[in-house]
Amino acid sequence: MIELIIFDLDGTLVDSCEDITQALNYCLEKSGISGFSKDEVKKMVGEGVNRLIEKALQARGVNFPSQKLIDCFVNYYREHITDFSRAYPEVKETLEELKNIKKVVISNKLTELSFKTLENLGLLKYFDFVAGSDLFSERKPSAVPIIETVKRFYTTPDKTLVVGDSELDIIAGKQAEVKTVAVTYGYREREVLKEADFIIDKFSELLKIVREL
Structure with missing residues (x-):
């Protein structure tokens, strides 16, 4: 029985790529550097702002x-x-269905920005804990954020599920010995998600997985 679900934020719960693209291009163009398309930025996001800027440069x-x-x-x-x-389709309804299970967001973006995103979109109330990369000694794909969160909620890896849209989530989950669910509607191609234990095309499909585990 699953007691804890750890969610990625961008590309999993929320489609934030347009805002990230706008912010990146504003700063680049202000400095005389040409910007990027939304599709180009999609391929660069996931590892936090520092890596995003590094990749852009x-x-x-x-x-x-x-x-x-x-x-x-x-x-x-x-x-x-x-x-x-905006939140992806069926996210709010599915989170409501999962109200009896502890839910956490672990993102590679800053905690403050993760918190504000969820709050602005009416999603914050569904989560018991929100953490960005600044709350841990290492960021995904390291297993450290997942391992520490599992301990924080006094549960075990076999009762924990990680849900994300990238190889970073899958690698971190595997290293922490938890089951992984990859969503295909996010920012990565399906091919890089094939190592996940489960692959879903719609967020609501998570309910069936949780019930069966």
Whole structure:
């Protein structure tokens, strides 16, 4: 029986790519660097803002102080965090159905920004704990955030489920010895999700998995 479900945020619960793209391009173009399309940004997100900026600069072949862009991104994104972001279909209804199970969000974005995203979209009330990369010594694909969260809720890996849209979630889950569920509607191609224990095309399909486990 599943006692704890650990969710990724961006690409799993919320489609936030447009807002991330807008923030990234604002800061790049302000510094004289050409921006990226939404589809290009989709391939770069998932590892936090520092890596996003690093990847953007590498893609443009530009030597530029990354911290300046990171600070710009966080400040702009904080003010425009849900201008375009929306919960994916069936997310709220499914979370409501799972109300008797402890639910957590672990994201590679900052805790403050994760919290604000969920709050603005009316999702915060469904979760017992929200953590960003700044709350742990390591970030996904490290298993540390999952292992520490399992301990925090006094449960065990065999009673825990990890749900995400990227290989980072799957790798972290596998290393923590928990069952993994990959969603196909997020920011990664289905091919990179094949190592997950379960693959779902709609968020509501999670209910069947939880009942069977």
